[in-house]
Amino acid sequence: MEALGRxxxxxxxxxxxxxAARFCRERSPIDRVRSLMLDELGHEPKTWxxxxxxxxxxxxxxxxYGGSGLGLAETVPIVEAMGRHLMQTPYLSTILxxxxxxxAGTDAQKQExxxxxxxxxxxxxxxxxxxGTSPDAIRTxxxxxxxxxxxxxxxxxxxxxxxxxxxxxxxxxxxxxxxxDAIPTEALRREVIVDEVKRxxxxxxxxxxxxxxxxxxxxxxxxxxxxxxxxxAAEMSGATQAAIDYTVEYLKTRKQFGKLIGSYQSLKHPTxxxxxxxxxxxxxxxxxxxxxxxxxxxxxxxxMAKVATLNALSSTADRAIQFxxxxxxxxxxDAHLYRRRAVWHAxxxxxxxxxxxxxxxLLLA
Amino acid sequence: xxxxxxxxxxxxxxxxDAWFAGNVELDPGFRxxxxxxxxxxxxxxxFLRDWQRRVWEAGYLGAAWPKEYGGRGLxxxxxxxADDAFRKHHAPIMLNAIGLNWTGPLLLDIGTEAHKKxxxxxxxxxxDIWCQGFSEPDHGSDLGNAQTRAVRDGDQYVVNGSKIWTTxxxxxxxxILLARTDPQAPRKYDGLSFFLAPMTxxxxxxxxxxxxxxxxxxxxxxxxxxxxxxxxxxxGEGAGWKVAMQTLLYERxxxxxxAGGLMMREQSAFDVVDLAKRMVxxxxxxxxxxxxxxxxxxxxxxxxxxxxxRQRLAMDPLNQDRPQGLPLSQKLRTTELARRANExxxxxxxxxxxxxxxxxxxxxxxxxxxxxxxAFSATIGGGTSQIQRNIVGEHVxxxxxxxx
Numbered sequence: 001m002e003a004l005g006r007x008x009x010x011x012x013x014x015x016x017x018x019x020a021a022r023f024c025r026e027r028s029p030i031d032r033v034r035s036l037m038l039d040e041l042g043h044e045p046k047t048w049x050x051x052x053x054x055x056x057x058x059x060x061x062x063x064x065y066g067g068s069g070l071g072l073a074e075t076v077p078i079v080e081a082m083g084r085h086l087m088q089t090p091y092l093s094t095i096l097x098x099x100x101x102x103x104a105g106t107d108a109q110k111q112e113x114x115x116x117x118x119x120x121x122x123x124x125x126x127x128x129x130x131x132g133t134s135p136d137a138i139r140t141x142x143x144x145x146x147x148x149x150x151x152x153x154x155x156x157x158x159x160x161x162x163x164x165x166x167x168x169x170x171x172x173x174x175x176x177x178x179x180x181d182a183i184p185t186e187a188l189r190r191e192v193i194v195d196e197v198k199r200x201x202x203x204x205x206x207x208x209x210x211x212x213x214x215x216x217x218x219x220x221x222x223x224x225x226x227x228x229x230x231x232x233a234a235e236m237s238g239a240t241q242a243a244i245d246y247t248v249e250y251l252k253t254r255k256q257f258g259k260l261i262g263s264y265q266s267l268k269h270p271t272x273x274x275x276x277x278x279x280x281x282x283x284x285x286x287x288x289x290x291x292x293x294x295x296x297x298x299x300x301x302x303x304m305a306k307v308a309t310l311n312a313l314s315s316t317a318d319r320a321i322q323f324x325x326x327x328x329x330x331x332x333x334d335a336h337l338y339r340r341r342a343v344w345h346a347x348x349x350x351x352x353x354x355x356x357x358x359x360x361x362l363l364l365a
Numbered sequence: 366x367x368x369x370x371x372x373x374x375x376x377x378x379x380x381x382d383a384w385f386a387g388n389v390e391l392d393p394g395f396r397x398x399x400x401x402x403x404x405x406x407x408x409x410x411x412f413l414r415d416w417q418r419r420v421w422e423a424g425y426l427g428a429a430w431p432k433e434y435g436g437r438g439l440x441x442x443x444x445x446x447a448d449d450a451f452r453k454h455h456a457p458i459m460l461n462a463i464g465l466n467w468t469g470p471l472l473l474d475i476g477t478e479a480h481k482k483x484x485x486x487x488x489x490x491x492x493d494i495w496c497q498g499f500s501e502p503d504h505g506s507d508l509g510n511a512q513t514r515a516v517r518d519g520d521q522y523v524v525n526g527s528k529i530w531t532t533x534x535x536x537x538x539x540x541i542l543l544a545r546t547d548p549q550a551p552r553k554y555d556g557l558s559f560f561l562a563p564m565t566x567x568x569x570x571x572x573x574x575x576x577x578x579x580x581x582x583x584x585x586x587x588x589x590x591x592x593x594x595x596x597x598x599x600x601g602e603g604a605g606w607k608v609a610m611q612t613l614l615y616e617r618x619x620x621x622x623x624a625g626g627l628m629m630r631e632q633s634a635f636d637v638v639d640l641a642k643r644m645v646x647x648x649x650x651x652x653x654x655x656x657x658x659x660x661x662x663x664x665x666x667x668x669x670x671x672x673x674x675r676q677r678l679a680m681d682p683l684n685q686d687r688p689q690g691l692p693l694s695q696k697l698r699t700t701e702l703a704r705r706a707n708e709x710x711x712x713x714x715x716x717x718x719x720x721x722x723x724x725x726x727x728x729x730x731x732x733x734x735x736x737x738x739x740a741f742s743a744t745i746g747g748g749t750s751q752i753q754r755n756i757v758g759e760h761v762x763x764x765x766x767x768x769x
Contacts, residue, residue, distance in 0.1 A: 004669050007676040007683070014682035241686070248762050262764040269754040275762060276694050280670035283677050304666050356662040363665055364638065364652050 005291035005301030007283055012074050020081035023054070028087035030334060033197060036088055040190075041159065042199040043089045048159075049120055051089060058118030061098055065114035072099060072227060073289040076234045080285070083238025086337060088197045090122035090156035092231050097123035097164050099227050100175065104218040109177055113162055124160040125224065126151040126178075126203060128348075135166070135173035135221050142169040142176060142215075146207040153348065157188055157201035164216070165205070175216040182208055195344035197337065225349065226299055229306040230288055232345045236309035237285045240278040243316045243338040247271060247323055254325075267323055274316040281308035300362055303355040310352050313342040369442040377439075378446035384423050385454040390416075396722075396730070398582075400629040401462035402532045402742045405573070405581030410536055413460035417491040420626060425451070426459065427489040427624040430473065435486030436624075444625040451627055459626035463532065464488035464495035468541055468561070470615045470622030471608070475600060484539070484561065489624060496537035498528035498544075498562070498586060499609060505530075505749075508543065509554050509606060513588065515544035517602075520595045522546075524562065524588040530746060534571045534584030537564050542593075543609050546602050557605030559612075561597040568592070578722075578738045616696075616747050629703075629743070637664060637710055640729070646715050657713065664706055671698055690761045697753040700743035707737035 027047050036042055051057060059074045061067025075095050082091060098117045101110060117123055129151060131137035140149025147167055157163065157180075165178050189202045251262030251271065261267055288305035292298045317338035321328040328335050346352070391397065393412050398404050404413065420426045421435075425447035430436025437443070459465055469488050472480050487493030504510045513526025524544060531540070542562040550556035564571075568591030571584040600608040615623065641661055644651040652658055677683050678691050710733040711718045722731035744750045758764040 004672070007673045007680065009680060009683060017682055017685070244762075248764065251764055260765040262758075263767055265751070265755070265767065268758040268764050268767075269751070271762065271764070272694075272697075272754045272757045275690070275757065276698055279690055279694065280667065280674065280698070282683070283670055283673035284666070286677065286683055287673050304669060307662075308666055308670060353659070356659050359662045359665070360652075360658040364641070364658060364661060 003297045003300075005287035005294075005297050005304075007287045008290035009286060010070075010074065012070055013077050013289070016074060016077040017081075019054075020056075020078045021084075023050075024081040024085040024087050028082075028085035030086070033086045033088070033337075037196050042197070043159070047087075048089050048122070051091060052118075052120035055118075056091070057094060057098070057120065058114075060095065061102060061114050061118045065102075065110055066118040067114065072230060072292055075231065076285065076289040079231050079234035080238040083235035083341075084242045086197050086239070086242070086341075088199070090124065090159045092235065093124035093156040093160065094122050095231065096224070096228055097125055097160075097162070100125065100164055100216070100220065100224055101177075103223055104175065104216045104220050105177070106213065106217045108213055109216065113177065116161070121161040122156060122159045123162045123164070124154060124156050125228075126154040126157070126163050126165040127224070128153040133225075135219070138166050138168050138173050140165070140167040140205060142167040142174065142210070145212065146209050147176070147178065147205040148207050149205050151203045151205065152191065153193075154201045154203050156199055157203060158190070158199065166219070166221075169215070173219055173221070175219045176210055176214040177216065178208065178210055178214065182210065193344065194340045194347070195337075196340065198344065226292075226302045228349045229355075230292055230302050232349050233281075233285050233288060233302070233305040233309040236313040236342065236345055237278070237282050239338050239341050240274075240281065240309065240313040240316050243313065243320045243335070244271070244275050244278060246334055246338075247316070247320045250324055261323075270319055271323070274312065274319060277308070277312040278316065281305070281312040284308040296362070300359065303359050303362075306350065307352045307355045307359070310342060310346055313338065314346070317342055369440040374440075374442055374446060377443050378450065381425050381447045381450040382453070384425065385450045385456055388419065388423070389454045389456045391455065391457070397457050399458070399732070399736060400739065400742070401458055401460060402746070403580065403582045403739055404460065404533060404536070405576075410460070413457060414491045414494075416457050417460050417626070420451075420456075420459070421489045421491070426465070426626050427469075430469070430485065430489070430624060434473075434481050435489045448625050448627065451625075455630065456627070458630060459624075459628050460533075461488055461491045461494055462628035463497045463537075463541065464493065464539075465624040465626065466628065467497065467612050467615045468495050468539075469624050471541075471599070471612055473622055474611070475608070479596070480561065480599070487538075493539060494533055494537045496531045496534045496540045496564070496584075496586075497612075498531060498540040498542040500528065500530045502527055502529050502585070508609065509557070511543050511545060511557060513542070513544045514548070515542075515546050515558060515560065515593075517546070517595065518592075521592045522560065522595060522598075524560075524568075524591045524593060526588050528586045528588075529574075529583075531571070531584045531586050532582065532746075534564075534586050535573060540564055540586070541612065543605050546605070550603065554606035555603050557609070558602050559599045559605040559608035560593060561599060562591075562593045563597070566591050566593060576739070577741070578735050582742075613748070637661070637668075637706055637713075640710055640733070641713050644713050644715065644717075644728075651713055651715065660709060664702075664709060667702055668706065671702060674698070687761050690757075693761050694753075694757050696743075696747065697750055697757065700740065701750055704737065704740035704744050707733055707740050711737055 058067030059070050060072050063069040127133050161180050187204045191200045193200045254261050284305040288301040291301045320335035324333050327333045427436040428439045428444040429441045432438040515522040515524045540562045542560040545556050546558040547556040568589045570587045573581045574583040641652050674691050714728040717728035720727035722735050
């Protein structure tokens with residue numbers, strides 16, 4: 001059996017837990033979230049530029065490229081706080097793109113893009129196609145210097161200044177860097193997605209010419225997948241905490257039959273079980289962040305964190321809807337926002353059954 | 366206590382590791398209890414009492430308790446290092462669990478100097494075995510309603526009544542006793558007092574209770590005009606509820622000060638995986654079954670989650686919003702998991718599940734089924750899991766009290 005992970009955190013993480021919590025609470029009250037859901041762009045440019053000014057985009061970018069040279073672990077408290085306050089920005093997409101560029105980009109690509117990303121350029125990944133996200137599913141081709149194919153579920157594509165696109169090139173699955181302005185705006189179709197706080201696009205690439213130097217030095221699909229799941233777990237941990245707080249608040253104020261409904265064990269006990277599941281998920285999250293770069297251990301810890309946070313958020317949000325009674329069935333109640341988010345994260349980076357199958361291979365061989 | 370010197374701590378940890386490696390004996394020729402609630406035979410008791418004394422003499426029990434009371438006066442990190450070695454080598458459990466984990470920390474917190482001098486060293490050496498007298502036949506989870514009476518008579522109290530589910534009751538020299546000194550008190554809680562009651566005085570009788578496993582380990586204790594010294598009172602007359610609640614904080618893991626050592630063999634993720642790897646069903650390894658694989662992984666995630674929770678407990682920045690969340694949910698999490706993991710292990714044994722302990726065909730001498738049945742002692746004792754959910758709901762989440 002591979003070694004299991006350990007919890008740990010850096011001083012930087014500890015500081016960020018406080019700072020990010022305050023920033024997200026102030027910038028993303030629920031009425032702001034609600035109004036941004038109706039906004040085409042979906043986020044506030046001012047918030048985004050403040051995030052850049054805080055240095056949060058360069059956290060995992062090496063210092064030579066204008067970052068602070070920490071790691072993905074230090075982005076976890078930030079993403080968690082964003083998840084807690086349903087704050088929408090292209091942060092997750094951008095951090096993932098920067099991470100791939102750091103791991104797999106050529107020197108020239110890193111020199112051109114990492115400093116720009118660290119100072120505020122949004123970026124994203126375009127991996128998924130009709131057949132899925134795995135390298136085998138890639139039908140998009142890079143031939144004669146041009147990309148042709150259809151990518152889906154490209155998060156924050158409209159806001160991104162650059163994207164990393166997977167394609168088939170001379171029989172190999174490759175990644176290449178495509179500036180957003182190489183793609184005509186008509187090629188972007190905003191998708192109707194289950195998580196209405198987020199923004200996602202289908203992109204039709206019709207012989208999009210790319211630079212010969214645009215191919216990344218390697219195509220670390222597995223690393224990308226794990227990094228995405230780490231941040232996904234972070235966002236869900238925050239969302240679960242919010243869904244618990246939201247439910248508890250209602251149970252403490254709503255009266256039926258002359259009593260606060262939170263005094264009834266049929267509501268109290270499942271809420272406790274969900275809370276306990278969240279605490280466990282959060283332990284897994286911070287173990288995954290701490291061990292992410294350790295071969296083997298990092299993968300186990302990350303997949304466990306994904307399963308645990310996904311299960312915790314799914315059941316917490318499901319019960320949040322139910323325990324709000326009639327109001328829980330309305331669009332106005334926030335419970336569905338959390339339930340939708342869990343479904344989004346299960347759909348995008350692998351659901352619990354998928355990760356458990358992979359864990360079984362790692363742990364039970 | 367000062368911070369641990371890293372070099373000294375590392376040396377201590379290495380010594381502890383070597384000591385446990387050389388001294389742990391797991392097969393004395395009879396079944397060793399996996400928890401302190403399973404000590405039902407004299408030979409088990411004698412073995413474990415001797416073992417605890419040896420661990421203490423070697424310096425790996427009570428390392429963080431003050432020197433003048435039998436400890437070593439070291440920072441808590443030293444005892445934690447010893448516990449790691451204890452866990453790693455699957456050492457037999459510490460017998461005097463009530464004394465080490467509840468009486469001791471309580472006396473260190475609020476006991477008089479005379480109490481500390483009289484009791485702490487005997488707790489560590491296992492010379493003086495302790496039991497707990499909280500639950501009564503008609504008042505299990507509803508402790509505040511305890512009816513055992515203690516009436517002051519000169520410099521003594523006269524005790525009448527009955528306590529039940531008393532682990533080690535038949536072996537104990539002392540009991541932490543919750544008894545009613547004032548039946549007229551306006552609030553039932555204000556009529557209770559807390560005693561360090563000797564069990565060796567006339568009028569105290571104990572009767573073993575046969576458990577669902579067929580074995581022994583618990584007692585019912587009967588007090589008939591039993592006279593105990595007034596000096597055994599802790600916290601003053603009428604303060605019993607407050608003192609008992611403080612004791613429960615130690616029991617539920619929410620407060621430190623425990624002497625160390627483990628009072629239960631913990632289910633490690635690896636134990637269940639090892640079992641699964643040995644089991645065959647329909648000619649194929651049981652872990653080829655995709656459903657069992659999926660369930661096994663669920664357990665591993667949960668078992669690992671509790672291991673991580675133990676590490677996270679000490680990391681304040683990761684426990685800001687609800688600092689009591691992990692400690693107060695610890696009993697609920699770990700005892701329920703132990704119950705379900707043992708139950709799952711029984712299903713992994715397939716037809717082997719038909720056998721029970723002592724049959725030569727029983728898998729691993731039937732420890733999994735026995736462990737499953739015994740696991741209920743922890744999901745019921747010390748406040749049932751249902752009570753634990755109330756505690757977490759009310760004290761951690763701030764939900765209204767039942768019926769509120």
